[in-house]
Amino acid sequence: MTKIFLDPGHGGNDTGAVGNGLLEKDITLFIALEMSRLLQNEYEGVSVQLSRTNDETVSLDERTDRANRWGADLYVAIHVNAGGGTGYEDYIYNRLDDDSPTARIRNAIHEEVVNATGFRDRGKKKANFHVLRETTMPAVLTENGFIDREEDARRLNDTRFLRMVARGHVNGLERALGLQKKRKTALTRVIVDGTQVGAFAERKNVLRHLGKAERIVLEQVEE
Numbered sequence: 001m002t003k004i005f006l007d008p009g010h011g012g013n014d015t016g017a018v019g020n021g022l023l024e025k026d027i028t029l030f031i032a033l034e035m036s037r038l039l040q041n042e043y044e045g046v047s048v049q050l051s052r053t054n055d056e057t058v059s060l061d062e063r064t065d066r067a068n069r070w071g072a073d074l075y076v077a078i079h080v081n082a083g084g085g086t087g088y089e090d091y092i093y094n095r096l097d098d099d100s101p102t103a104r105i106r107n108a109i110h111e112e113v114v115n116a117t118g119f120r121d122r123g124k125k126k127a128n129f130h131v132l133r134e135t136t137m138p139a140v141l142t143e144n145g146f147i148d149r150e151e152d153a154r155r156l157n158d159t160r161f162l163r164m165v166a167r168g169h170v171n172g173l174e175r176a177l178g179l180q181k182k183r184k185t186a187l188t189r190v191i192v193d194g195t196q197v198g199a200f201a202e203r204k205n206v207l208r209h210l211g212k213a214e215r216i217v218l219e220q221v222e223e
């Protein structure tokens with residue numbers, strides 16, 4: 001099981017950056033929830049926790065403590081930039097080497113987000129941020145566009161674009177962690193006394209049909 005901790009930046013009393021009528025805390029939450037949905041729907045053996053799932057105040061210590069206690073394999077903090085600029089950049093802890101496992105994970109996320117979004121590539125960076133320093137597992141912090149730049153904000157105001165941002169992150173995680181996609185639909189056929197009486201995506205639903213039968217054959221098929 002690969003345990004991925006998603007940390008949508010800010011929340012509650014802390015709006016994060018503000019610009020063009022947008023709040024950073026709303027954008028980061030949308031991206032993180034979409035990432036969580038994609039990871040759990042599409043991949044095998046992935047467990048996801050979030051630092052918050054709604055608009056609540058969570059301290060930096062709480063965020064990293066929660067991930068450390070859970071024993072996450074990877075920590076991904078999602079943010080939006082401000083202060084003059086445009087495009088995408090990401091961070092790992094400043095004491096890490098460029099060939100460290102964390103750097104390799106970051107590089108995959110970096111390429112895939114730039115690919116998926118067409119954001120201007122502002123580079124792969126390092127910093128002494130709390131969430132990068134106080135986590136006991138590889139940690140990456142992404143800065144997705146500039147909220148105070150009109151052209152970036154216009155894109156960040158579109159949920160279809162935010163889904164592309166999430167998809168980019170997930171594609172990076174798939175590559176970096178070797179995540180396996182779920183198989184399409186595995187159906188379990190129920191054959192009672194030689195006659196098929198049903199086919200179920202969930203094996204537990206088969207149990208309802210077991211009562212009356214004399215001879216039951218369960219056969220796993222791919223669709």
Ligand SMILES: [Zn+2]
Nearest residue numbers: 009016079080
């Ligand atoms: Zn932020």
